[in-house]
Amino acid sequence: xxxxxxxxxxxGARIRTEGVPEGLxxxxxxxxxxGVGIWNLTCEFGEFDISFIGDNLDTEAIEAKxxxxxxxxxxxxxxxxxxxxxxxxxxxxxxxxxx
Numbered sequence: 001x002x003x004x005x006x007x008x009x010x011x012g013a014r015i016r017t018e019g020v021p022e023g024l025x026x027x028x029x030x031x032x033x034x035g036v037g038i039w040n041l042t043c044e045f046g047e048f049d050i051s052f053i054g055d056n057l058d059t060e061a062i063e064a065k066x067x068x069x070x071x072x073x074x075x076x077x078x079x080x081x082x083x084x085x086x087x088x089x090x091x092x093x094x095x096x097x098x099x
Contacts, residue, residue: 001030004073007064008033008041011071016040016047034059045069056081 005028014023023042033039039050056078063074 001034001059001062004062004064005030005033007066007071007073011043011066013041013043016042 008026013026015026016023017040026041037051041048041050058076058078061076065072
């Protein structure tokens with residue numbers, strides 16, 4: 001989240017709000033960034049929204065890169081949310097299925 005916060009700061013993102021056409025300055029660290037479900041932002045390239053969904057994301061491994069006018073975010077799925085094999089016992093045989 002810290003990298004995302006820094007990328008938004010470097011991008012010059014501003015928080016969209018009624019009554020303030022240019023938006024409010026974005027000055028949020030990782031904790032406050034993660035604490036809000038949806039961010040409505042604007043920058044010199046246009047308006048955009050960021051939303052965070054549940055616990056299925058690995059927030060410690062987020063990568064944010066800004067290059068040639070494009071902000072690219074890589075947000076991996078958390079290990080606990082990935083499909084896994086579960087052994088199921090039936091009588092005397094063990095069989096694994098994908099869950």
